[in-house]
Amino acid sequence: MPNLSLEAMRAYLSQSISSLNQNKLRGLLAEVDLRDHLANLGFGDRVSRGGWIARTKGDGIFGDSTIALFPEIITPGHMYPPGHPFPAPDRGLHTICSTLHQSGINSFFCAATIERHDDPASLDWSAVQLGLPTEQPYRPLVQSLAHIGFQVRTRNYNFLRYKANASAIPDRAVPEEFTKEHLRISFNDAYKSEISDIDGLFWGQQHTYPMEIKEKTSAKSDDMGDYFGLDIGPFVKLAFYAAKRGNLRSLFVVKEIDNMDERNLIQWRFITYDDLAQSAGWGSRGGGTNMQGGNSAVVRIPKVNFRTLDAANLRQL
Secondary structure (H helix, E strand, O other): OOOOOOOHHHHHHHHOOOOOOOOHHHHHEEEEEEHHHHHHOOOOOEEEEOOOEEEOOOOOOOOOOOOOOEEOOOOOOOOOOOOOOOOOHHHHHHHHHHHHHHHHHHEEEEEEEEOOOOOOEEEEEEEEEOOOOOOOOOHHHHHHHOOOOOOOOOOOOOOOOOOOOOOHHHHHHHHHHHHHHHHHHHHHHOOOEEEEEOOOOEEOOOOOOEEEEEEEOEEEEOOEEEEEEEEEEHHHHHHHHHHHHEEEOEEEEEEEEOOOOOOOEEEEEEHHHHHHHHHOOOOEEEEEEEOOOOOEEEEEEEEHHHOOOOOOHHOOO
C-alpha cells in the first residue's frame, strides 16, 4: 500500500540533513513547541505550519521573483495513492497567502501522492496557488512553477548524500521535518534558487507575521545589558519581509531557557521586526555554533524590548 512509515521518514532525513547538530535539533523542536503554546493560549487557528521561501538565482535575475511553499504534512501509515482527492487548504492559509500575494510573493500549497510503500523516491508533489481571487487547480509542482522565472537545473545534484544521525529527532517532529525536507529537495531537483525555511506564520488582527523561532539563553554586555542574539542570515530575511510592507510584518520569537544544560523554559518572548530594527546594536558580534555547524555572527537585541508571548500581547498584533 502507498504509505510511508516513521522509520522510512527518519532514514530519509539522515540522508537529506547535512549535520543534525544540537542547535538545529533544538530549533526544530522549538517550532513544534511554539505551536503547542499558541494553541494553549487559544490561538491555534491563527498559526500556520512552516514551509519554504525561495527566490530566483542567477546572473541578472537574482531575487527577481519569490515564492512560498507550504506542504501538506505526511502522516505515517496514511495512504496517498495516485488519483486520491487532494485536500482543500484551510481558510487561514488562504488568508495568509493572500497577504503574501499582495506583497509580490507567489504562494503554493503542496499535496502528495505516494506510489510505493516506504519509498520516498515515489512521493510526488502537486501544487495549487493560493491568494488569488479565483480558485486555482492543482498541477504537478514543476508545472505550477514553470512561469515564475526560476532557472531549470540542467545537471543532477545529489541532495541525499549525507549520513546524519536522525535518531535524536523525536517521533512527534519527524513527519513535519520529513515533509519539509522532501518538498525542499523536490523543488531543488528541478530549479536553482536561494531557499530558506519559514518557521511559521502568525495571522494577527491586522497583519500577517512570518516568524523566526529560536531557543536561547540571554547574554549580557556592559553597553546593552541582557540581550538575545539573532544570526545575520535570519535578520536579513526578516528585513526582506519588512521591505515588502503592506500587511506583511515579521516576528522574532524566543523560547528563553535558563541554561545550556538543563534547558528549563523560563518564558516565551517575541519582538516585531520594527521594534527589533530600532533597538538592535549596529555592529555584529561573534555568536555560538549556527544551525549549519559553523560559527555565527549575531545582531544583538536588548531583552527589555521583547514582549511576553501571552494572549494579551498577541491580541495587539
